[in-house]
Amino acid sequence: MIRVLVVIxxxxxxxxxxxxxxxxxxxxxxxxxxxxxxxxxxxxxxxxVSKEQQKMVVHHxxxxxxxxxxxxxxxxxxxSRKIISELxxxxxxxxxxxxxxxxxxxxxxxxQFNEEEKLDFKLESLTNEQxxxxxxxxxxxxxxxxxxxxxxxxxxxxxxxMSGNKRSDVLAKQAKEPIYDCLxxxxxxxxxxxxxxxxxxxxTMIKEGLFEEVDELYQNDHALFDYQAxxxxxxxxxxxxxxxxxxxxxxxxxxxxHTRQFAKRQYTWFNNQLPVxxxxxxxxxxxxxxxxxxxxxxxxx
RNA sequence: GGUUCCGUAGCUCAGUUGGUAGAGCAGUGGACUGAAAAUCCACGUGUCGUUGGUUCAAUUCCGACCGGAACCA
Numbered sequence: 124m125i126r127v128l129v130v131i132x133x134x135x136x137x138x139x140x141x142x143x144x145x146x147x148x149x150x151x152x153x154x155x156x157x158x159x160x161x162x163x164x165x166x167x168x169x170x171x172v173s174k175e176q177q178k179m180v181v182h183h184x185x186x187x188x189x190x191x192x193x194x195x196x197x198x199x200x201x202x203s204r205k206i207i208s209e210l211x212x213x214x215x216x217x218x219x220x221x222x223x224x225x226x227x228x229x230x231x232x233x234x235q236f237n238e239e240e241k242l243d244f245k246l247e248s249l250t251n252e253q254x255x256x257x258x259x260x261x262x263x264x265x266x267x268x269x270x271x272x273x274x275x276x277x278x279x280x281x282x283x284x285m286s287g288n289k290r291s292d293v294l295a296k297q298a299k300e301p302i303y304d305c306l307x308x309x310x311x312x313x314x315x316x317x318x319x320x321x322x323x324x325x326x327t328m329i330k331e332g333l334f335e336e337v338d339e340l341y342q343n344d345h346a347l348f349d350y351q352a353x354x355x356x357x358x359x360x361x362x363x364x365x366x367x368x369x370x371x372x373x374x375x376x377x378x379x380x381h382t383r384q385f386a387k388r389q390y391t392w393f394n395n396q397l398p399v400x401x402x403x404x405x406x407x408x409x410x411x412x413x414x415x416x417x418x419x420x421x422x423x424x
Numbered sequence: 425g426g427u428u429c430c431g432u433a434g435c436u437c438a439g440u441u442g443g444u445a446g447a448g449c450a451g452u453g454g455a456c457u458g459a460a461a462a463u464c465c466a467c468g469u470g471u472c473g474u475u476g477g478u479u480c481a482a483u484u485c486c487g488a489c490c491g492g493a494a495c496c497a
Contacts, residue, residue, distance in 0.1 A: 134461075159461055169461085197458045225460050234457050268455090273464040276456080283458095294457070356461045380450085385461055391454065 124304040125211045128417065130220045131156070131227060131393055132310035133386035135320045136404055139172045141310060141413070142220035146180040149216050149417065154203050155184045156221025156230070159355045164190045164340055167333045168357030170324070190340070190352040197236035199226040207303070224392035231305055233298045237288055244285050246278055254281055264291035306420045308413055309399035311390075316405065321382045328357065329375060337361045356381045 128151065130142045142153050155161070159169040163186045172182060183206045188194050203219065207230075210217045219227055228234070246254060254277040258266040261284040269276045283290045312320075337358060341347050348362040360377045363369045369377070393399050400416060402409045 157461085158459090193459075195458045196460075200458090223460065225456075225462095229457065232457090236458055270455085270464055273455095275459070275463045279458075290457080297457080351459055351462090354459070354462060359461085381461080384451095387452080388460090392456075392460090395454080396456080 124302075125207060126216065126421070127207060127231065127303040127305040128216055128218045128420075129156070129227060129231070129305055129307045130218065130310065131222065131224070131307060131397070131399065133317060133389040133393075134170070134222055134382060135317065135324045135386070136310040136312060138220050138222065138310055139170075139176065141308075141410070142218055143172075143176055143180050144410070145308075145413070145417065146216075146218050148414070149218075149421070150214070151216035151218040152181040152183065152210055154206055154217055154219045155182060156199075156203070156219045156223055156227040157184075158194060158199070158223040158226055159352070160185050160221075161188045161194055162186075162190050162352045163188065165336075165352060165355060165358065167328050167331050167336045169355065170328075188352075190347075190350050193351045196226055196229045196234075199223075200229045200234060200236065203230040222389055224389060224396060228396055231301045231303060233300060233302055235293060235297055237293075244282055246281055251277060254278065257281055258284060261285065262289040262291055265289065306417065307397055307399045308416065309393055309401040310404055311401050312404050317386060318383055321386065322379055325357070325375065325379050325382065333357060334361070334371065341365060356385055 128145060128149070130138050130145065132138050145151060146153050155172075157169070159165055160171045161184055162169070165171070171185065176182075177185070184199070184202060187202075203226075207217045219230065221227060229236075249257070251271050251274055254274070255266060255269075255271050258269070258277060258281050262280065265280045265284070269280055271277070280290045283293070311317075341361070347353055348359065348365075353359055353362075357378050360374050360381065363377075364371060364374050402413055406412070
């Protein structure tokens with residue numbers, strides 16, 4: 124089994140730095156497990172690793188898309204797996220570093236996506252009740268699981284069912300186990316400390332020119348906020364600024380608020396979806412503990 | 425100084441024609457298989473400003489006091 128090292132954790136705990144250290148020590152290359160850092164134009168707000176850091180260690184899946192493109196799990200799974208097997212051929216240790224739980228799990232586990240799905244059944248005009256009713260008829264098992272208010276999921280499940288790939292069937296075929304020999308290192312710290320880190324990280328982003336970054340994109344393209352990529356925290360909030368709803372101070376506070384809420388959701392995912400070994404970054408020995416863990420893992424099997 | 429209004433959950437406010445109260449936001453927990461930095465779900469006891477009075481019963485009515493706002497002098 125190919126070995127894959129993974130560094131995860133909520134936003135602003137310091138994953139990038141740890142990833143770089145591990146890559147240097149264990150002859151690895153980094154695969155970014157992040158749904159936003161793939162976009163070339165989103166730099167400051169996505170907390171992308173700097174050019175200097177990218178020179179220290181090879182980083183993959185950063186700056187691979189234009190903001191006008193839509194990115195998604197299936198693409199990430201495909202691309203990351205290709206890189207993993209290539210690195211393995213060259214005797215490099217693949218290290219996934221990122222905070223997008225679904226992407227990382229889809230790469231590591233037996234998630235299956237169909238090659239080409241033509242999903243264009245024009246369901247947008249239906250109400251949630253109608254969607255749920257239709258889904259109950261074709262794929263009752265899935266209909267039971269998805270809450271009626273979760274329109275996005277209802278739509279997706281119905282599209283799948285109508286294209287002949289019932290979600291419940293697809294899931295039933297999967298082994299639900301990792302396809303790699305992976306070690307998941309989780310970085311954490313006390314909640315209030317994390318929230319402080321988030322606060323100061325965003326203040327730093329503003330100083331580094333987050334607004335200017337957004338403003339330049341907006342001046343070039345007033346349809347900016349319609350792009351999927353612009354749903355990213357740190358970016359989408361500025362729409363309210365251009366619509367004269369809030370001033371900059373309120374926008375910045377909203378970015379902080381949304382980032383905190385995001386970090387909490389990340390914890391929920393990591394704690395319940397993946398077998399993570401957690402290390403507290405405020406523990407003086409956390410880095411050496413991680414090394415111990417990694418070495419043990421590399422020496423086994 | 426006078427008049428009027430306000431003081432209820434961390435915040436913004438409803439409400440009880442007198443039977444000790446509930447929304448939104450925040451917060452916490454959870455779900456998650458092609459938007460995931462997305463989307464969705466669950467969870468609400470708080471001396472109803474303080475203190476007297478009326479009453480079987482007061483957060484609700486009356487008085488005083490404290491804090492805040494507006495207006496008049």
